[in-house]
Amino acid sequence: MSSFIRCLLCAVWLCGMAGDALSIEPGSNEAKRKEYIAAITRGDGVGLLPWQKSGLTREEIEFRQRIEERKTTLLKGRPQIQHPALFDSEARRRLLENVENAEGARHLTNRWRTIADHIVDQPDGYVAQMIEELTPWYGYGFTCPHCVDRLTQEGSGRSANWDYRKPEQISCGVCRQVYPSEAYPETAMLNAPRMGQKFSLYFNERERANPMDRSGKLAYQWIGTRPMNMSFSGMVRQSKAAFMLGAVEDLAYTYLLTGEPRYAASVVEIMDRFAHCYRNWLYHDYWNTVADCDPLYAAVNDMNLPLEFKRNLSADNYKRDTLEKARMLQTFWGAGRLFPSTDAMWLVTSAAIGYDLTYNATGADGRPLWTQEKRTKVERDLFLEWIFTGETYLGGPGKSDLHNNKVPRIYHAMAAVGRVLGLPEYCEVAMAGYEALRDHAFGYDGFSEESATYTAMYMEQTLPIVERLHGYKWPENSPHHGMDDPYRSDPKLKAIYQAPLDHLTPKLKYIPFEDSTQSSGPSRDYLEFGLKRYPEMFRGMAETLMGKTPSAWALFNLDAADLKGTNQPPLPEIYFPGWMTALLRNGAGPTASLAALNFSPDGGHRHADNLALWYMDGGERILGDLGYVSDTPHLSWIKSTRSHNLVVVDDSEQRFRVRNNPRRPRLEMMFTTPRVSAVEASSDAYAQCRDYRREIVLLKGPEGRTVLVDLFRVKGGSNHAYRVWSELASSWGKNAGLEFNGVAMPAEPPLPKVGASLKREDIYGLRDTRVIQNPTNSWQAKWIEDGRAFRFWNFTSADAVHASNGPGQQSHNPPGRRVRVVDVIREGKELESVFVAIHEPNSSDGIWPIRSARRLDVPKAGADAVALEIKTVWGDYLVLSEFEQETEILNTRFQGKVGVIGQAADGKKWFAASGATTLQRGDLGFSNQTARWQGGSTRIESNRIHSAVSMPKGFSALAEGCQNWLLINDGNYDTGFPLLQVDEDEIRLTDRFSLPATAHDKFTLPSLRYAEE
Ligand SMILES: [Zn+2]
Ligand SMILES: [Zn+2]
Known part of the structure; x- marks a missing residue:
C-alpha cells in the first residue's frame, strides 16, 4: 500500500475515533469508546473524561473488603514460628567457618557489607527516594534513541546499565548515553487519574512529527510487531526498587554477621516503605498498558475490565476492546506491579529472608525493631498483597494449575512466604506446584519440553521450591505429612539434576540448539544445591563449574571443602531419550570435541530443525547453530529450517508444531566405541519425503581430535539442498574467507555490512549467491580465519553448488554478523539423494588431519550404500554404510547397517560394526552373524x-x-x-x-x- 493511501486511511480513521464519523451516534457507547481512545493516545495526560465518574466503583470497594478479610483470616491463628525459619540450626556456624576458610567467601561478605554500609550511611529520606510511590516502569523492548539503527537494534536491547552510586539515571550499555536526558525528553504523558498516578514516556521523532497517527505503528517496535513507549524515568524507579529489595538481603546478612542493630533497623525501614508503596503500585503489562484501578482488582480481572480502567498510548492496542470489556495485553505472564512479568516474584524471597533474619532483632535500647504495627503492615500489604497478585494466574487460592516456565517463581515465593509467615497453605501450593512442574514440564529424561536454556529457566526457580521446603514439618492434616526426603525418594528430581551436567559442551555451556543462547550454562544455585544434595554427582568439580565466589545460600549450607575441586565433569557420550538429542564426544577438558545431532519432538522454544548438526572440535565451534536472540525479529530466521546445518527440501520449512500432527523423529541407531562413535536418526518433518535420515560417524584421533563423516539420505521432494555453514570465517573472523578446491566458484563479493538494520533482507535469508552448475563429484570448501580452519569434503554428485552469506547474529550486541553458507543442490522429480560428506577441522597449529579421502563406488551393495576410504595422520579408515547386499571392496566384505575397519598409525588394526551380518578383511572381523x-x-x-x-x-x-x-x-x-x-x-x-x-x-x-x- 502506498504511504499516501495509508495516510488517507489514517485520517479517516482518526476522524472516526473523534466520534465524527457519520455512522456513530453521538453519546453512544461506540462514540464514547472512540472518544476515550483518541483522548488517551494523544499522550497529553488527559484526566477523567466528562462522562467518567471519579472515585472507586462499588465493585472495587467490595472486592478490596473481601481481600482484606481474607488476609485477616489467613494470619489469624497461625502456628508459632521459630525464626529464622529458612535457615537450619547449623547455618550461622557454617557461615562463620566459611568466612574463615572458604576462598571467595570473604569476597561475598565484603560485598554485603559494602552495600549495607552504603545504605545505613545515607541521610534521612534516602529510602523514600529510592522506593518511590509512583509505580515503577520497565526495560522490556528498551530502545536507545541515541544509537538505535547505528549500534543497536530497535526494541531488541535490554542493555541499560544502572549503578546504585548514581541511582537517578540509567545509561545505554552500548553507547553510554545517559537517561533521562534533555536530548531525549519524555514528552508523552500517560495518566491514571482514578488512582492519581502519572507516567512520563518518550515519543520518538517519528511519533512527534506525526501527532495525527497514534495507532502505535510509529513507535519503536518490540520484536518488530509491538509498539513500545519507554519511560526512562520509570526504568530508574524500577532499578532503584529492585536494588533496595536485594539490599534487604545484604543488610540482613550483615546484621547476622555483626549483630549491629542499625543493619536490622534499615531492613525494617525498607520493608515498611515497600509495604506502603507496593500496596498502591498499579498493575501494568509489558506492552505498555496500565490499569487505572485497584491493582489487585486488575490482576484478578485482567481480561475483563471496563475500558476506562485501561490506559495505553497506542490506539491499535484497543482493537479488541468494547466500552464494557477491555483486556490487558498480557496475562500475569507479562504483567505485575513492581515488574511486568509475574511481578518479579523471585524477589519475594529476598524480602522473606530479610524479614526472617531480623524478625526478633532489637535496637540498641533493647526494644524490638519490628513493632506489631509494622509486622502487620508488611505481612498484609507486602507479602500477602504480592502473593495474591500472582494467585489468580495459578487458578485461584489453593490452586496449582499451571506449569509453564514462568510459574516456578510464584511457587517459590509461596514456599518462602509460607515458611516465614507460618502459612502451611502456601507451602502446600508450592509443593503441589513443584510436583506439577516435575510431572508436566520435565520429561522422563530430566530435560524439559523446551530448549536447554529454557530447561535452565524452569530449574532456576523450581529447584529452590524443594530446597526452601526441605526439612519443613508438614502439619498432620497435610497431604505431604510424613513425606520422604525428595532428594532420596524422587527419581525424577534426580534426573532433573543429572540432565544439565551430561549435556554440557567441552566449554561447559549448553549446546545452542533450539532457543538456547550461545553463552548459557548451569546456574550457580543449581550447582550448589547439587553439591549439597547429590554430592556423588557434583563433588570435586565446584571450582571448575562455578569459579570461586559462592552464593549466600552456599555460605549457609555448604562447608568450605564442598566448594573446592577443579575436576572436570565426566561429560559422557549420551543420548537423551525424551529430548531426542545425541552427543558423540572425544577427548576430555575444555579442548575436547563434540558432535551433536538434534531431532527433538515438537515443543515450546524449539525450532523447525530436525536432524540439525552442531559440531565442536578442540573446544572450537565448527558447525554452528544460531541459538537464540530473544525478543527480536531475528527469531524468524533463527527458528527457520533454512538457518540450520541440514538438508532443506523444496526450499520449504519442516513441519513444526502443527496441531494434531506433531513431527515424529526417530532414533535409528547409536553406538559408541573408543575409536569411532555413530548415531543415525530420521524424521517425518517433511511430508513429501518418505525418507529423511542422517547418520554421523565420529572418527576419534588422539587428544580429542576428530573427523566427522556425514551421510544424509533423502527420498521425496524435487529439490534437496544440503546446507553447511561454519561458525568459522564469519564476518567477525580475522582474515576470514571461503575457498573452494575442485570447483571454480566465482569470486566472492565483500560481505554485506548490515549493521543494526532490521530490514527483512538483512536479517532473513541467504544472499549474494554464487553458483556453479554441474560440479564434479569431488571437491572441497574451506572456511578459513586466523588461528583455525575447517574443510568440508563433498562426495555427492549434484546439479549445483551455491555459496552465499546469511544472518549470523547470535546475541543482541554487537549486531550484524554474517556467516558463510554452502549448499549442495540436487534436483529432479521424486528425487532420491544420498549426501556424502566429511567435516574436517584443522588443529590449532594448522595441521589438517586428512591425508586423502575418496568415495568408492559400490553399485551392487544397494542404492543407499556408501563406502569411504579416509587416511588421516592418526590412522586409516574404511567406512561402510547401508550395504543391503554383501559386497567386497578394498579386500573387505561387508553387509549391514554400518561398519568401520581401521588401522591406527602404530599399525594396530581394529573394527567396529552395528547391525551387520558380515565385516571381514582377512582374519579381522566376522561373517554371517545375526545383525x-x-x-x-x-x-x-x-x-x-x-x-x-x-x-x-x-x-x-x-x-x-x-x-x-x-x-x-x-x-x-x-x-x-x-x-x-x-x-x-x-x-x-x-x-x-x-x-x-x-x-x-x-x-x-x-x-x-x-x-x-
Ligand atoms: Zn545507545
Ligand atoms: Zn536452531
Whole structure:
C-alpha cells in the first residue's frame, strides 16, 4: 500500500475515533469508546473524561473488603514460628567457618557489607527516594534513541546499565548515553487519574512529527510487531526498587554477621516503605498498558475490565476492546506491579529472608525493631498483597494449575512466604506446584519440553521450591505429612539434576540448539544445591563449574571443602531419550570435541530443525547453530529450517508444531566405541519425503581430535539442498574467507555490512549467491580465519553448488554478523539423494588431519550404500554404510547397517560394526552373524525387558569400552536406551534413564561388534 493511501486511511480513521464519523451516534457507547481512545493516545495526560465518574466503583470497594478479610483470616491463628525459619540450626556456624576458610567467601561478605554500609550511611529520606510511590516502569523492548539503527537494534536491547552510586539515571550499555536526558525528553504523558498516578514516556521523532497517527505503528517496535513507549524515568524507579529489595538481603546478612542493630533497623525501614508503596503500585503489562484501578482488582480481572480502567498510548492496542470489556495485553505472564512479568516474584524471597533474619532483632535500647504495627503492615500489604497478585494466574487460592516456565517463581515465593509467615497453605501450593512442574514440564529424561536454556529457566526457580521446603514439618492434616526426603525418594528430581551436567559442551555451556543462547550454562544455585544434595554427582568439580565466589545460600549450607575441586565433569557420550538429542564426544577438558545431532519432538522454544548438526572440535565451534536472540525479529530466521546445518527440501520449512500432527523423529541407531562413535536418526518433518535420515560417524584421533563423516539420505521432494555453514570465517573472523578446491566458484563479493538494520533482507535469508552448475563429484570448501580452519569434503554428485552469506547474529550486541553458507543442490522429480560428506577441522597449529579421502563406488551393495576410504595422520579408515547386499571392496566384505575397519598409525588394526551380518578383511572381523535381536517382550520394568524371543545364537551386543543402544518406543516416539547387559531372554538397561511405563513391548537391539587386533 502506498504511504499516501495509508495516510488517507489514517485520517479517516482518526476522524472516526473523534466520534465524527457519520455512522456513530453521538453519546453512544461506540462514540464514547472512540472518544476515550483518541483522548488517551494523544499522550497529553488527559484526566477523567466528562462522562467518567471519579472515585472507586462499588465493585472495587467490595472486592478490596473481601481481600482484606481474607488476609485477616489467613494470619489469624497461625502456628508459632521459630525464626529464622529458612535457615537450619547449623547455618550461622557454617557461615562463620566459611568466612574463615572458604576462598571467595570473604569476597561475598565484603560485598554485603559494602552495600549495607552504603545504605545505613545515607541521610534521612534516602529510602523514600529510592522506593518511590509512583509505580515503577520497565526495560522490556528498551530502545536507545541515541544509537538505535547505528549500534543497536530497535526494541531488541535490554542493555541499560544502572549503578546504585548514581541511582537517578540509567545509561545505554552500548553507547553510554545517559537517561533521562534533555536530548531525549519524555514528552508523552500517560495518566491514571482514578488512582492519581502519572507516567512520563518518550515519543520518538517519528511519533512527534506525526501527532495525527497514534495507532502505535510509529513507535519503536518490540520484536518488530509491538509498539513500545519507554519511560526512562520509570526504568530508574524500577532499578532503584529492585536494588533496595536485594539490599534487604545484604543488610540482613550483615546484621547476622555483626549483630549491629542499625543493619536490622534499615531492613525494617525498607520493608515498611515497600509495604506502603507496593500496596498502591498499579498493575501494568509489558506492552505498555496500565490499569487505572485497584491493582489487585486488575490482576484478578485482567481480561475483563471496563475500558476506562485501561490506559495505553497506542490506539491499535484497543482493537479488541468494547466500552464494557477491555483486556490487558498480557496475562500475569507479562504483567505485575513492581515488574511486568509475574511481578518479579523471585524477589519475594529476598524480602522473606530479610524479614526472617531480623524478625526478633532489637535496637540498641533493647526494644524490638519490628513493632506489631509494622509486622502487620508488611505481612498484609507486602507479602500477602504480592502473593495474591500472582494467585489468580495459578487458578485461584489453593490452586496449582499451571506449569509453564514462568510459574516456578510464584511457587517459590509461596514456599518462602509460607515458611516465614507460618502459612502451611502456601507451602502446600508450592509443593503441589513443584510436583506439577516435575510431572508436566520435565520429561522422563530430566530435560524439559523446551530448549536447554529454557530447561535452565524452569530449574532456576523450581529447584529452590524443594530446597526452601526441605526439612519443613508438614502439619498432620497435610497431604505431604510424613513425606520422604525428595532428594532420596524422587527419581525424577534426580534426573532433573543429572540432565544439565551430561549435556554440557567441552566449554561447559549448553549446546545452542533450539532457543538456547550461545553463552548459557548451569546456574550457580543449581550447582550448589547439587553439591549439597547429590554430592556423588557434583563433588570435586565446584571450582571448575562455578569459579570461586559462592552464593549466600552456599555460605549457609555448604562447608568450605564442598566448594573446592577443579575436576572436570565426566561429560559422557549420551543420548537423551525424551529430548531426542545425541552427543558423540572425544577427548576430555575444555579442548575436547563434540558432535551433536538434534531431532527433538515438537515443543515450546524449539525450532523447525530436525536432524540439525552442531559440531565442536578442540573446544572450537565448527558447525554452528544460531541459538537464540530473544525478543527480536531475528527469531524468524533463527527458528527457520533454512538457518540450520541440514538438508532443506523444496526450499520449504519442516513441519513444526502443527496441531494434531506433531513431527515424529526417530532414533535409528547409536553406538559408541573408543575409536569411532555413530548415531543415525530420521524424521517425518517433511511430508513429501518418505525418507529423511542422517547418520554421523565420529572418527576419534588422539587428544580429542576428530573427523566427522556425514551421510544424509533423502527420498521425496524435487529439490534437496544440503546446507553447511561454519561458525568459522564469519564476518567477525580475522582474515576470514571461503575457498573452494575442485570447483571454480566465482569470486566472492565483500560481505554485506548490515549493521543494526532490521530490514527483512538483512536479517532473513541467504544472499549474494554464487553458483556453479554441474560440479564434479569431488571437491572441497574451506572456511578459513586466523588461528583455525575447517574443510568440508563433498562426495555427492549434484546439479549445483551455491555459496552465499546469511544472518549470523547470535546475541543482541554487537549486531550484524554474517556467516558463510554452502549448499549442495540436487534436483529432479521424486528425487532420491544420498549426501556424502566429511567435516574436517584443522588443529590449532594448522595441521589438517586428512591425508586423502575418496568415495568408492559400490553399485551392487544397494542404492543407499556408501563406502569411504579416509587416511588421516592418526590412522586409516574404511567406512561402510547401508550395504543391503554383501559386497567386497578394498579386500573387505561387508553387509549391514554400518561398519568401520581401521588401522591406527602404530599399525594396530581394529573394527567396529552395528547391525551387520558380515565385516571381514582377512582374519579381522566376522561373517554371517545375526545383525539384530528383535521381538516382543513379556514384561517391561524400568530397566529390564523380558524378551518373548530368545537371544539369537552367537549374538553380540556388548563390547569392552563400548556402549550400545536398545531401540524401543517410549509410548510416544521411537527412541533408545543404553544397554547394560543381555541374557538368554532378558535385556538390562543402565540406570542412567528409566523406561517409562508407557513403553511399547516391541524392541530392536542391533548387534554391536568391536575388536582391536
Ligand atoms: Zn545507545
Ligand atoms: Zn536452531
